[in-house]
Amino acid sequence: MKPVLVMQLARFGDLLQTKRLVAGLEQSGRPVHLLVDASLAGLAGLVYPRATVHAVAAHSRPDLAALQQGVRELAEAGFRRVYNLNYSGLSAALSTAFDPETVRGHRLEQGQLKRDPWAAMAFRWTRRRRQAGVNLADFWAGYAPPLAEASTVNPAAGPKGGGLGVALAGRDPRRSPPPRVLAGVIQALLPTLGTAGVTLLGTAAERPAAKELTALLPERVARLVTDLTGRTNLEQLVDTVAGLDRLLTPDTGIMHLAAHLGVPVTALFLSNAWCHETGPYGLGHTVWQATLDCAPCLESAPCPNEVACLEPFASREFLRLVSGKSGVEPPAGLTGFRTGFDALGACCEPFCGADPGRGERLALRAFAARSLGLGGDGYQPAPALAEDMVADPDFMLPKHQALLETL
Amino acid sequence: MNRSLRVLVVLPMYGGSLPIGRYCARALTGLGHCVEVFDAPEFYGAFSALKGLRVTSERLEHLEHAFLQVVAQAILAKADTFRPDLVLALAQAPLSRQALKRLRQMGIPSVMWFVEDFRLFTYWESYAAHYDAFAVIQKEPLLTKLAAAGQPNALYLPLAADPDFHAPLELSSVEKRVYGSEVSFLGAGYPNRRVAFKELVSYGLKIWGSDWEGEDVLQAYVQRGGERVSPEDAVKIFNATAVNLNLHSSISARDLVSGGDFVNPRTFELAMCGAFQLVDERSLMGELFAPGELATFGSMLELHESLRHFLAHPEERDAYAERARNRALAEHTYQARMRTLLEFLESRLEGWPRSAEGGNALDALPEEHREAAARLLGELGLSPEAPFADLVWALRAKAGKLSPVETAILFLDEWRKQYGGGAG
Numbered sequence: 152m153k154p155v156l157v158m159q160l161a162r163f164g165d166l167l168q169t170k171r172l173v174a175g176l177e178q179s180g181r182p183v184h185l186l187v188d189a190s191l192a193g194l195a196g197l198v199y200p201r202a203t204v205h206a207v208a209a210h211s212r213p214d215l216a217a218l219q220q221g222v223r224e225l226a227e228a229g230f231r232r233v234y235n236l237n238y239s240g241l242s243a244a245l246s247t248a249f250d251p252e253t254v255r256g257h258r259l260e261q262g263q264l265k266r267d268p269w270a271a272m273a274f275r276w277t278r279r280r281r282q283a284g285v286n287l288a289d290f291w292a293g294y295a296p297p298l299a300e301a302s303t304v305n306p307a308a309g310p311k312g313g314g315l316g317v318a319l320a321g322r323d324p325r326r327s328p329p330p331r332v333l334a335g336v337i338q339a340l341l342p343t344l345g346t347a348g349v350t351l352l353g354t355a356a357e358r359p360a361a362k363e364l365t366a367l368l369p370e371r372v373a374r375l376v377t378d379l380t381g382r383t384n385l386e387q388l389v390d391t392v393a394g395l396d397r398l399l400t401p402d403t404g405i406m407h408l409a410a411h412l413g414v415p416v417t418a419l420f421l422s423n424a425w426c427h428e429t430g431p432y433g434l435g436h437t438v439w440q441a442t443l444d445c446a447p448c449l450e451s452a453p454c455p456n457e458v459a460c461l462e463p464f465a466s467r468e469f470l471r472l473v474s475g476k477s478g479v480e481p482p483a484g485l486t487g488f489r490t491g492f493d494a495l496g497a498c499c500e501p502f503c504g505a506d507p508g509r510g511e512r513l514a515l516r517a518f519a520a521r522s523l524g525l526g527g528d529g530y531q532p533a534p535a536l537a538e539d540m541v542a543d544p545d546f547m548l549p550k551h552q553a554l555l556e557t558l
Numbered sequence: 559m560n561r562s563l564r565v566l567v568v569l570p571m572y573g574g575s576l577p578i579g580r581y582c583a584r585a586l587t588g589l590g591h592c593v594e595v596f597d598a599p600e601f602y603g604a605f606s607a608l609k610g611l612r613v614t615s616e617r618l619e620h621l622e623h624a625f626l627q628v629v630a631q632a633i634l635a636k637a638d639t640f641r642p643d644l645v646l647a648l649a650q651a652p653l654s655r656q657a658l659k660r661l662r663q664m665g666i667p668s669v670m671w672f673v674e675d676f677r678l679f680t681y682w683e684s685y686a687a688h689y690d691a692f693a694v695i696q697k698e699p700l701l702t703k704l705a706a707a708g709q710p711n712a713l714y715l716p717l718a719a720d721p722d723f724h725a726p727l728e729l730s731s732v733e734k735r736v737y738g739s740e741v742s743f744l745g746a747g748y749p750n751r752r753v754a755f756k757e758l759v760s761y762g763l764k765i766w767g768s769d770w771e772g773e774d775v776l777q778a779y780v781q782r783g784g785e786r787v788s789p790e791d792a793v794k795i796f797n798a799t800a801v802n803l804n805l806h807s808s809i810s811a812r813d814l815v816s817g818g819d820f821v822n823p824r825t826f827e828l829a830m831c832g833a834f835q836l837v838d839e840r841s842l843m844g845e846l847f848a849p850g851e852l853a854t855f856g857s858m859l860e861l862h863e864s865l866r867h868f869l870a871h872p873e874e875r876d877a878y879a880e881r882a883r884n885r886a887l888a889e890h891t892y893q894a895r896m897r898t899l900l901e902f903l904e905s906r907l908e909g910w911p912r913s914a915e916g917g918n919a920l921d922a923l924p925e926e927h928r929e930a931a932a933r934l935l936g937e938l939g940l941s942p943e944a945p946f947a948d949l950v951w952a953l954r955a956k957a958g959k960l961s962p963v964e965t966a967i968l969f970l971d972e973w974r975k976q977y978g979g980g981a982g
Contacts, residue, residue: 153772179749179811231772262612271619297749297810522680524809528699532707537684538655544622546681547652548605549572554678554809 153231154182155295156249157202160209160242163404166191166198167411168432171292171496172234173199174299184228186245193385198411209241222248234294238266255294255551268545269293269553272522275540277428280447282511284427285519289496293523296553301432301496306413308435313394314348315341316414318405319357319364319380325458326422327401330364332465336399337364338372339474340417344396347375352388352405355381402429410436417473421460423450426488427512432497436490439464439473440499442507443484460484472503494526495519515540524554561914562944563900564951566642568596568633570650571605575673577789578823578892579648581720582671585892586646590941592948594640594955596633598652601625630657637666640951643911644903647689649674658688667907669693669899673717675820676700683707691903695820697842711906715899716846717823718890719830723789726832726883727797737791738798739764740869744787745824747773748807754814754858755779758803761865766795796833800875801868803861804828804837814858815839821846826890829882834875836864846890851881914945922946923967930963946971 155176159169166187176183184203187195192206207221208214226248233249235242235256243259251260258265266274273290276283292298317337320327328336337349349372351361361380365373383391389408392398398409399417402424409416410431418438420426425447426438440446441460448454463469463485471479472487481487487503495516501509518536520526544550565586569579576599586593608621629652637645645661645668647653653668661668667690672682676696686692687708693715694700704712729737740762743755747770755765756775763779766787770780787795796802804824808816819841828835829847837843839856853868855861868875903910919935920928920942935944938952950971953964960968 152774257615261610263609263618264615265609265618266615297812518680521677524677528677532683532686532703534684534687534707537680541681541684542619542623543626543652543654544619546650546679547571547626548622552678556809 152180152182153229154184154203155232155234156184156186156205156225156228156230158186158233158235158237158242158245160186160188160207160237160239160245162188163191163194164402164407164429165236165287166195167404167407168286168288168429169236169291170198170411170432171288171299171301171304172236172295173202174304175292175295175297177201178299179295179297181231184225184230186225197385197389207245225249232295234291236291236294238270267294267551267553268541269522271542271545272519272540275542276515276519280425280428282508283515284425284499284508284512285495285516286427286432286497287429288432292496293519293553296523296556298496298523298525301492302434304497305410305433308410308413308415308433310344310346310396311394311414312346312396313391314346314350314375314396315344316350316352316392316395316398316400316405316409317364318398318400318403319351319353319360320401320403325454326420326424328419328421328461328464330360330367332419332461333364333399334367335465335470336417336419336473337368339470340397340399341372341375343473343475346396349376350391350395351376351378351380352383352391353380357381402426406431419464421446421464422454422458423448426499430488430497430499431490434490434492438488438490438499439469440486440488441484442486442505446484493520495523522553560943561911562941562948563591563643563911564594564640564948565591566594566596566633566637566640566645568645568647568651568653569598570648571598571602571652573650574823575649575651575671578671578673578717579651581718581723581892582646582648582896584720584722585896587939588893589896590939590944592940592944592951594636594642594951596636598629601629601632601652626652626654627656630654633657634660634664637661637664642666644669644900646671646899649679655685655688658685662690667691667903667910669903671715671899673823675818676703686712690907693899693902697819711902713899713902715895716821716842716890717826718892718895719823719826719886720892721830721887724793724796724827724830727794729794729798733794734798736798737794739800741801741803741865742766742795742799743803743805744792744795745805746807747771747776747784748809749811750808750814750816751805752776753811754805754861755803757858757862758865761801761869764799766792792827793831796828796831799833800872801865802828802833802835804835806838806840815856815861817841817856825852826886829879829886829890832879832883834868834879835882836861836868847882847885851878851885853878917946918943919946919949923970927963927966931967934963934967 159166173183185195186205188209189206192204195204233254235246238257243264246254246258251258357380361378365376392408393412395414397415400406401419406416406418410433416431416436420438421441426440430438443460446460463482466482468479468482481504486501486506488499489502491498491500514533517530518533567583570576583593583595634657647670649672669691670689671693673695686704691711692704692709693713695716697714701712742764744766746767752773765780768784768786770784806822815838821840821843825837836853839854855864923931953968
């Protein structure tokens with residue numbers, strides 16, 4: 152049986168969020184190859200032990216001779232399908248190494264960038280993110296129905312005995328709570344775990360933040376801290392995260408690693424992070440999501456509100472909630488969610504605070520689900536939503552329809 | 559339906575509903591209606607040109623929208639000129655919601671025959687209410703959903719075949735060798751078929767159709783390198799094959815025999831050809847064919863058993879094929895479907911169809927020319943009661959040099975427009 156190639160040239164977290172797509176392809180009996188950034192080849196090998204991993208220098212200066220050789224090998228592999236997941240010039244350029252008829256997602260064909268109806272629909276729903284909310288892992292999996300069961304993607308999360316891990320910063324500092332906020336959350340969270348030990352995780356760039364955080368903690372807690380920022384290689388990071396009782400984190404790649412390993416996550420989502428899109432995948436995680444009127448904002452636009460969405464995370468009410476106190480009203484602009492599943496895939500269910508946009512989100516998720524043949528027939532038609540989500544060219548012109556795939 | 563109607567059939571740009579639209583147009587003509595076809599595939603070249611522009615994907619999508627607006631405008635222009643009693647659109651027809659609203663303003667009813675699985679396309683949800691009626695190949699829960707989507711005139715209208723096209727053929731020995739086999743399948747390589755047919759290669763299997771790439775075990779059995787098969791060749795394959803497999807498609811490779819609801823066009827086409835088929839059971843099949851008319855299977859085990867049995871009993875195959883053809887001829891022609899559709903519309907659309915404008919063609923002509931005109935109506939596929947305007951329209955649409963009587967009728971029409979009054 153001919154193999155398929157999944158091109159995932161984005162970051163650490165994106166590679167982990169490709170799991171449902173790969174699982175579905177593997178369940179269909181197809182040998183799966185992965186093309187990833189060279190810096191993530193090791194992680195890809197760990198997360199996808201059955202896949203053949205290919206690497207390309209996507210985020211560093213490429214060696215042209217090596218690139219040429221790599222592309223030749225890929226082109227000669229005779230892939231039945233190539234799934235190009237990233238809307239980027241780099242991956243579009245690489246897609247030209249394959250017969251355009253075999254490429255799904257985004258492809259460059261005779262100099263023309265094209266995208267499939269499923270990708271076009273996703274662009275439409277992300278225009279109004281607050282009401283939308285399809286987990287990225289489910290969106291990518293939607294390129295190749297039938298999808299793997301969502302509940303089989305990651306193990307249900309449970310404590311592993313190694314204390315609390317804290318992921319410092321993410322790629323975007325605006326959506327990463329600073330040490331002064333994290334210090335409070337750590338103190339509130341620790342007593343709920345029943346185990347001692349705080350492990351700080353991150354790259355060398357986060358070491359100053361780790362120092363600052365440790366200094367902000369009371370002596371009795373600071374003594375429990377092990378600072379591993381910049382001190383772990385990939386295998387050590389995986390080993391460390393795999394043993395944690397819980398991970399406290401903003402929207403990071405380490406968060407997705409914890410979900411992959413079945414370690415419970417307490418995630419703090421603010422600024423442009425939106426748990427309905429990139430929340431931890433699987434059962435047993437908690438997300439505290441900023442839900443001010445301006446959330447989620449645009450990553451590329453400067454914040455006009457002085458990152459007001461950060462303040463609820465520093466409030467006493469929030470810390471009481473994190474420490475497990477019942478009967479506490481959350482601060483305005485903050486909502487607690489627990490992760491779960493619905494017909495489409497991973498979802499976040501509110502357990503504390505208001506959930507603005509929930510009605511519209513559920514309708515959109517149901518529509519997205521039936522666009523993938525999921526969820527059965529027990530729905531009410533949604534003419535206005537269908538009008539928004541499906542454009543005439545998607546079906547009046549011959550394009551690759553996900554559900555008509557003959558893979 | 560007593561009077562001859564003017565029907566504009568809007569074909570889609572591509573896909574399986576395209577030939578069905580052509581069969582519908584032929585059936586309506588055969589019923590004596592004046593039919594005009596909007597041939598959307600003629601515009602395909604412009605779409606191909608857009609794809610080669612090398613612009614950003616946002617610009618391309620904008621241009622695709624604009625292109626479809628032009629196509630919709632062309633349909634509206636045609637409707638405005640032809641003034642049909644009805645616009646019949648086939649699934650994926652390039653009729654935008656705006657164009658459907660405009661048709662309504664023009665007082666021209668529109669009906670969609672959605673010959674697709676409603677679970678595979680979701681756009682019907684936003685289009686249903688914009689048509690005056692919506693015919694579908696599935697029943698519940700779709701009929702209820704259409705009502706909920708604002709469409710009160712939903713009709714279950716199963717697929718059919720065209721007896722002038724899907725017919726028994728006398729094939730030459732060469733054709734029998736090329737197109738024939740003990741067992742064949744014609745269709746696309748959906749996941750369930752890919753898995754199922756691997757079990758059947760020992761039966762002398764030939765696979766026709768596209769999308770079978772990458773299936774190593776089946777490659778040796780895929781004919782013509784997986785090229786698309788023309789409808790003409792399909793009829794030859796059906797006629798030349800001892801056992802035609804008909805396994806409805808499913809995107810799931812887990813349930814090889816999916817047991818779905820609608821009955822595919824191949825079922826009717828094979829029956830109409832008088833070809834023997836082994837077809838998987840469908841929930842809506844029972845009211846279309848009796849058990850003795852189609853040999854069916856409900857599982858792969860039953861398929862194997864039936865294959866062995868029917869390959870060894872050609873006389874039983876012939877008996878099934880004959881009974882299926884008789885049933886198809888009696889009930890499952892596109893003419894029958896079009897008749898049902900028009901009767902449904904007559905019962906549901908108030909005041910439809912309007913009385914024909916002007917007298918019929920024969921009355922409009924001097925006595926001495928009526929015999930020739932009656933012959934002409936027959937040649938043009940129009941009913942003897944067809945209005946004079948339909949006769950003129952059909953003559954205008956004819957290609958090449960017209961006969962003297964035809965030219966004379968066109969002249970008469972122009973004379974009447976210029977000077978008014980009756981033709982006599």
